[in-house]
Amino acid sequence: MSQLPARRPRFRLRKWFAATGWRHVIGIVFAVFCAFPLVYVLSSSLNPNGTLLGSNTLFSKVDFSNYVNLLFNLPQQPFVAWFLNTLVIGLVTGASTVFLGALAAYAFSRMRFAGRRVGLLTLLLVQMFPQLLAVVAIFLLLNAISNIFPAIGLNTQIGLILVYLGGALGVNTYLMYGFFNTVPASLDEAAKIDGAGHARTFFTIILPLVGPILAVVGLLSFISSTSEYVVASVVLTDPTRQTLAVGLYSFISQATSANWTLFSAGAVMAAIPPMALFLYLQKYVISGLTAGAVK
Amino acid sequence: MTIAPEAPPEPPTERPRRTVLRPTPSLSVILIKIASLGVLDAVVLYALFVLLMGGSYLVFALALIGLIAINVIYFSKRMLPGKYLAPGLVFLLIFQVFVVGYSAYIAFTNFGDGHNGTKADAITGIVANSLSRVPDSPTYAVTVVQGPNGLGLLTTTPSGTVQVGDPKNPLHTITDAQLSGGKAVSAPGYTTLSFQDLLTKQTQVAALVVPISANPNDGAIRTADGSTGFLYKSNLSYDAKADTFTDSSSGAVYRDDGNGEYASSDGKKLSPGWTVVVGFKNFAQAFGDQSIRGPLLSTIVWTFAFAFLSVFLTFAVGLFLAVVFNDPRMRGKKIYRVIMILPYAFPGFLSALVWAGLMNPQFGFINQVLLGGATVPWLTDPTLAKVSILIVNTWLGFPYMFLVCTGALQSIPEEVVEAAKMDGARAWATFRQIKLPLLMVSLAPLLISTFAFNFNNFNVIYLLTGGGPTDVNASINVGSTDILITLVYKVAFATASGRNYGLASAFAILIFIVVATVSVIGFRRTRALEEIN
Amino acid sequence: MAALALAGCSGTSSSPSSPAAAGSTITVWADDTHIAALKTVVATFEKANNVTVKLIQKDGAKIVSDFIQQAPTGNGPDVFVTANDGTGNLVQNGVIAPITIPNESDYAKVGIDAVTYNGKTYGMPVSLESVALIQNTALDPTTHDTFDQLLAAGNKLKAAGKVKYPFVVQSGTNGASDPYHLYPLETSFGVPVFGTSSAGGYDSTDLQLGNAQGTKWAAQLAAWGKSGVLNPNYTYDIALNAFTSGQTPYIITGPWSLPKIQAAKIAYSVVKIPSAGGQPSQPFVGVQAFFVNKYSKNSLLANKFAVEYMGSEAAQVAFYKTGQRAPALLSAFQSVSSDKDVTAFGAVSANGAPLPNIPAMNSVWADWGNTEGAIIAGKAANPATAWTTMVGSIKAAIAKG
Incomplete structure (x- = not known):
């Protein structure tokens, strides 16, 4: 080690x-x-x-009866389905956020265009709007989308992912932008002279070099989308489509029927994916160090 | 990460454009591009068609502009930044900018509990609420029939009287009806509707009103389920031409008062109301509300202190640990790092509730076990509650900073650090003078975002102290740990008439302006920082 | 591209969601305590009427707010079940339609009152739920007529070293009291929260917390706080744990605590809460009821479902079996009399006061709990003044609307 x-x-x-x-x-x-x-x-x-x-x-x-019950004995509270839904939503959101954010960060870091500074700033500012009642607008928006494309509207996981991707630019872009700036511009210049297009430079030269930050952003995005409650609870109504955060909360949302022990067991299991993902991504996060040391 | 030694990290500066050969993309790339844009165009065109049919012209126009813009960006040989920004921006515009814009619109309406729908909905609601069953009137067994004047009702009273009527012809007794089990099921001249027939006419049947006599004040029979009917009287009558409701018992007239409700001259209102645009009324209320103005100053000070200290503490702890665990010689880093993100991996509200329990003055783990039976009022003393909130918020927030700092530390080339070490700089000085400034360039915007997040961190306050402890001797339900957003919640959502989204949105905009201003100032300073490097 | 777009259009215009088919399906929202029972009841309804019922399980705490949001868009369910305290909010938003129950006297009066707003009935009550006194019969088998006698017995047990606490009732969090659990003691002092209006139901302009007895109740709270009968640090977990571990002979709690008490193998009985102030002690009664969407396009079916089927003995007994709450239909309550816990809780509920369903109640809870908590903790220099201040600020909040 x-x-x-x-x-x-x-x-x-x-x-x-x-x-x-x-x-x-x-x-x-x-x-x-x-x-x-x-x-x-x-x-x-x-x-x-x-x-x-x-x-x-x-x-x-x-x-272990709480765990056994959660996994096998509660058809009304399909924990396994929630778990899988959460994994899918978290992984798709995480991967898409990394992709969209990296594209934007590349543009901000490597290209010069009118409104670049203001654009970066605006990305951050938009996300500062208090979320206290954004859900009202999100509900009405998805309701309108449902009327045109039911497959990506209310009560669909794609709809939820789309809402989450609304936040793909913003803090994450800024984080990547800062990291992209540390990659010397001479590398892309060299690639350009070799005849590589902008897309090839991006995918084959830049992305491999910024692995650590991609891993960090992916993890952050995974965790925040899997633990998000407010929007998910508005968008997903059918129990079989819900995420862990929404499903588990229903165990304790009513004081008179709260089942904390069952909820705790669910929370313990829900904490496993983010930790496993982090354990897996650590080697990419730390890759800079090892690569540097090997060299 | 491999860093070419001859190329130290350079901040983004204007670079002279070099003329290089513009590479020609391969045929397959072009085909993929055309195919994916084609699918997108097809989908959006369909949406545009639906929007046009539905009469949503504003959204139609916005979507059309968006579609054209995307096509121009990707088919043009220029606009390179656009090609990279467009995918993310589309989502941003739809799901964030639109949402903010819509919330801003709500701020100028009276939308909220009691003003939840359209005026037409409100009128039918008022009519429905004004009906009351005539006391001691019998339950009528009814059969819905199709007669010469459209739908009508064939009724049987418990005493066996059979009558038939329709909205224009009041009930009249007939003797030639066919009975089944004591209930008239058909009558000559009328066609009986089967239950399945009724299901296709549910709205008409529910709206069917058959007066029992020529005098409308005697009331009318209605059926809610198609098989039993009751005698109802209404105390309110709606005059569509004058747009007024008249109370038949008191004679009071209710008019549209312009605030989305019908009100009488003496101020009585009919429920429900409907949503209307009210201009700056919500903003005026936000500034004029006594329950906000009184504690405003101390709340603002604490909100800023809370947000700032939360950022500072989480960043300090996160960065410290990231640096501590960033030593190649250290064993077991992986395990430590995974444990450090534990607080982030558990649902935040669960952790907050557990902390509230741990801090129970008499029975909590901290006082009873760690402090050997002390009774420290962690969450019920005005000053200590603030400290406790900061401790818990640090616990909740430092893993994020730890992750980000761990990642950002990798961007610092070892060569730079090694060079400093060779110059004989001590560890602390290396960190302070080399690593920290480099880190701050990429992390400062994050810190500002975290500040903004904590400025509106409703959950941690709400779950730990609910804004309390409150001063019971002051006649105001604002506690010493309330931040602006929890105060807004109390003022706009926990009111005697329920949730006032209009007022809440107005507050949200005001808070947004404050946070954005502070952030822009912060960014200015960051830029200064960036230029130093 | 244009061909694709056209294909998209024709594809959806022939989609199966045409209005003709919609007439024979109704959608019902229910929480986890009702959904299992509904599945059995719905089958008979579907068969008898040749229709389909779509059941959707919702988080019970979110049913009212989600319904208010979704009903005006036309996407709400036709029928839903929730607790009665949201009735006023639902009515003022114009999202539920009044219903007519043929024979209201067949149902517990408190159940009908609970869903009555401005003199009209809006829901079909299916079950009643309230707190009662649960007593550890191994520690104290006698039933006490007054709260003072109960305390004396509890203190005797404490002096004998048999228990740690003479009596427990849970507090709220953050130093507030739990006014819901204290309410039976408060009403025994003659301090209900609201008076009743001429049309029946609570009158938001008649805040009875401020009546002459109010300050007496405040003084009693301070005395109990000082002697340790009430303690602002007893959260629900701590209070229940004290009872299930035999550290206290008495607890005020609801039927939701029974599974844990039974699991701890405590011998117990459920009895009415003895009067502390001389008048009858009345707990709040939460009533689960079915409501009909005003925007429903299937109002005939929806009404038939809610009134005729959910009001039936078969349905209410089925709900009892999965939810362990006392049925609101009197004949159904009779038919489950073999369950002594439900019978005992049901008897207490029948004499309780309906949980207020007027929106003005929103302005009461927070101040009420905070002030009671401060009085119990001895933080209010003068309990009577603190109480009067609280009444004043609640009145002002209600008046502001």
Whole structure:
């Protein structure tokens, strides 16, 4: 794992601590800070009769029946369908966001045109509108689209993805734009002289070099689209088409019939895809380092 | 990432255009381009056709302009930036710009609970609500029949009286009807409609009103389900010509008062109303509302403090951890990094509720276990509640910054850092003088966006404290942790008449102006930063 | 390209969604507590009338707001089921049509009252739900007539070291009280939230919180807060956990807590909440009811479905079986009398007060909970003043509309 082999084979605590040991101390402290509120969620997910926060006695019972019920025994709450829907919506949104954002970032980074500065700024400003009631307009918009193209309107996953892609430009573009700027322009100039068109330069020269930021933007977009609740709950009405965020919330939305333990089990399982995706993408995120070290 | 040593990262500057051979795209590329544009054009043309038929001329015009623009951009040999920007911009224009524009339009209407539809809908609603069943009147068994004057009702009272009538001819008793199980099912001169026939005429049957006598004040029979009827009287009558409702018992006349409702001269209103454009009324209310104006200053200060500190803390923690874990020698980085995004991977509202429980003064984990039975009022003391909110918001938000910083750190060429190290710069100085400025160039806009997001971060406030604690001695339901957006929610949505979307939109626009102004100022400073490099 | 466009047009104009077929299908929205039962009931309706019923499961908390949004676009369901407290909001938006129930006296009066707004009936009530007192019979088998007796018994158990808390009722979050759960105690002091109007139903201009008894109730809250009977830190989880772990003999809660209490193997009985202030204690009664879309193009079928079928004993017993709530139809309530929990909760509900269905109630909850919470926590220097201030601000908010 470590790229630089230790020069001295003998282990010296002080030296180890000065080099990486303190990093582990910080890592452990923050790992505890990150994880300890979620231990409650895990504990309640394993206790079918417990409450979420009724007691500080954690893991008084370890029983997987909440998980079994969620996966197999609740035809009214099709957890497996929600899970798959979420994966599809998250992956399609993430990949499309990366593609649309990278196209725009390339234009902003490599081309000079009137309104470029203002354009970049406007992209960010538009997204600052308070979302408090944007859903009203989104509902009416999708309702109108449904009347023309039912396949991409209300209660369709494509419709939801389209709404999410409305946010594809914006912060993400800016993030990529900053990264694109660090790729030397001499590379595309060289490609141009070799006779490569703009599209080929983009796809074969630039994109491979900006892998880390593509991975980061893809992950951010995946997580934000899979955890998004407000728009998804307005667009998707049929339970079999809903996402995890919408479906799981229905377990606890009514105080009198809230089922927190079942909800917790669902939340634990819902957290797996983003973490798995991150684990998978890490090598691309960090690729810059390794590539640099190899060179 | 491979970086050519001779080419240090250069900020975007105007480069002289070099004349190069314009490569000719291959035939297959051209074909794909034409095919995909053709499909798009076909789909949009169909939509245009529907829009034109439906009379939505404004949307038709906008869509037509969009379609032409896309075709020009992709068939032109120029407009290279357009080719790259158009795909994203289409989505942006439809799903963000339009949404903002529509919300802005709502700000000038009275749209909200009680003003939810069109005037025609409101009139039928008022008529329906004005009907009441005549007390102690019998339940009529009815059969819907087709007579000489169109649809009519054949009725049987519990005592066995059979009558028939239609909207123009009041009920009159007949004796030659055919009975089945005590209910008249057909009468000479009338055709009985089967239940399946009724299903194709549901709206007409529901609107069927058969008076019981020549005097309209005696009431009329209606049927809601096609088989039972009741005697109803209405206390309101609508005069379409004068556009007024008249209350037959009190004589009061209700007129369209221009605010989307019928009102009498003494101010009584009929429900429901309808949506109308009200001009700047919502803005006037937003500025004039006492429940907003009173606590406005302290709320604005706290909103800015909350948004700024949230950005600062999440960025500081995220960047710190990204740097700490960015050491090639360190083992187990992968595991640490995955744990760091845990708070981001769980549903935010669940985490906020768990934190609220952990911070319960008497029973919470923090006080009972970590602090050995202390009773620190984490969320119920006005000052401490603010601190707690910042702690939780940092927990919720730093993984985002951690991810972004981890990615952005990769854009810093090792050579630059190595060079600094060779110059003998110490770690902190390297970071402060080399890495941080480079990072800030690409991250500053993100920080501004995060600021804007937190400025309107409704969820974390609402779920943790609900804006509280409130001062019960002040007669106002605004708490010490309320930010502008939660205040707006309380003022515009939790009112005695329900949700007022018009007022909420007006507030949204005002807040948008504030945030945008602050952001533009922020960007100006960022640009200055960019030029330094 | 033009050919493609034309093909697209002709393709949709011959699509099956022609109006002729639409007449024989109705759409029904229901939450997870009703959907399973509906599936069985709907079959008889479909068969008898040769029509199709499309059931759509919705998140119960979103039914009213989604319906208000979608009904005017013509895309709402024909019929839906939800709790009665949204009735006024639905009426003022003009999205539901009044219905006529042939014999209203066949149903629990509180059920009919709950769906009556401005003197008109808007829904077919199917079930009643309210809180009651649940008592750990292993700790205390006796039924108490007054709340003071109950507290005395609870304190005795505490002194004997058998329990940790003499009595629990949940609070709200963030230091607010839970006025819904405290309401039976409050009404026993003669402090209902609204008075009733001449047309029947609550009168938003008659805020009874401000009556002469109100300050007495506020003083009692302060006293209970001081002695620890009420505690603003008992969230639902903590209160229920205290009961299921045997740390308290009494809890005020609803039937939704029973599964956890049964799972904890606590011996319990469900009884009416003893009066604390001398008058009868009345909990709020939430009523689940079916409503008909005013914009429905199938109003005949929709009315037949809601009134005739959902009002039937077969349907209401089916709802009881999946939702464990007391049926609103009296004959259906009789026929499930073998279930002692539902019978006991139903008896308490029958004497309760309908959960207010007037939109003005929106302006009451937050202030009410915050002020009660502050009084219980001892943060209000003078409970009576805090109460009067609260009444004033609620009145002002209602008047503003």
